[in-house]
Amino acid sequence: MSDQNKPPFRIREDYVYHAFISYKRGDLLHGWLRTHFYKELKSRLTDVMGEEAKIFVDYDVEVGLVPSNALLECLYHSRCLVSICGDAYFRSPWCSVEWRTFEARDLSNGDINLSKDGKNYTLKRIFPIRWQDCIANPLVSGPNGRVCYDFREYRHSHESWSKHETYIDFQKDVDCLAERISALVDGIEPLSAVGSWVNPLYCPLLNTTPEEFPFKL
Template sequence: MYEYDVFISYQRSATDISAWIRHHFHPRLTEVLDNNRYEDVRVFFDDQVRVGARWPAELSSALQRSRVLVPVCSPKYFRDEWCLTEWHSMAAREELTAAAPGERGRPLIYPVIFCDSRHFPAWAHARRPRDLQQWNHPFEHFQAAPAYLDFNQQIKQIAAELEELIERAPEWRGDWPVRKDGPEPPSQARMPRF
């Protein structure tokens, strides 16, 4: 059965991204979603993995038991093996729930942009990610800044859209795939013409 409504996916070695998620994105998103829904909302963020637990197994289990994936995207996100495993696993689930082969089923991936989307792959841009670069301040004191009110409004809009995805998520299946795809090779750099 599902254990989580939302799984937050991000590049774990990026300390500013993990600090932003821990201090701002995860708590606000969880609180707003929980306030708006009758049922209790559970949002997976990997700081909840128990000390001494087998990290890859815990992540795979949480991913399989989550309704919706929220990738926090940066250029290096798309070079990270775990990030791509999480994204492609949920994309495979969408394909499994599609009415016809080659189609995508119910949307289960809701990407947000942390920084610099120019270098994202085309398939990530096709998801029309929500741009949060304006509010990507990892510092705790960001909560006291006037811009935090705008950030809170963005979170409210994200939560409303996520509620729809959560409610329309397919019935849980024990055979949801976990795809271990490696990163795509970087695109060729263009040489300037002189």
């Protein structure tokens, strides 16, 4: 294996995390994520899976163009990506690496199709949440964009929002997300089948298309 394709971390035998939360750091989003979204997703995913949900989220400020090896290791050993999207997300080198990692797995291994609890699922490994308008990026808008969970009405970071009537709608949408992540966990391929990792030194920003990847899977 060439140095370009060799990960700078030890590859484990199995996944570590059920989901990896990807987001562009910002004060309002950071507060919402800590105060509301993470705890609701972890609680509801734990309930639906019947085991403790392991969700990775990094609260540190982005420093430099390339994520740390420790973060890349957590990314690699996650089953899916929950992307909290706004236009700034698609200009972030860190978010680009995180998204491209799971987009590459989708391209390599295809959709996850399964039936669970009487429902049929066709799932990809990225669950995009529209936190702000993303009209400038075709990955989450336009006829070929990914289906997003629309959370634009839930952009409140203060603790008191949990007492507002819209919080119930927020919890219902998180329930839906947790249900689909749980289905993906049941149907995901083994870690040994995920293919090559995405080297951040050769990863294009998200304003380029999958066909323009500078690497092969």
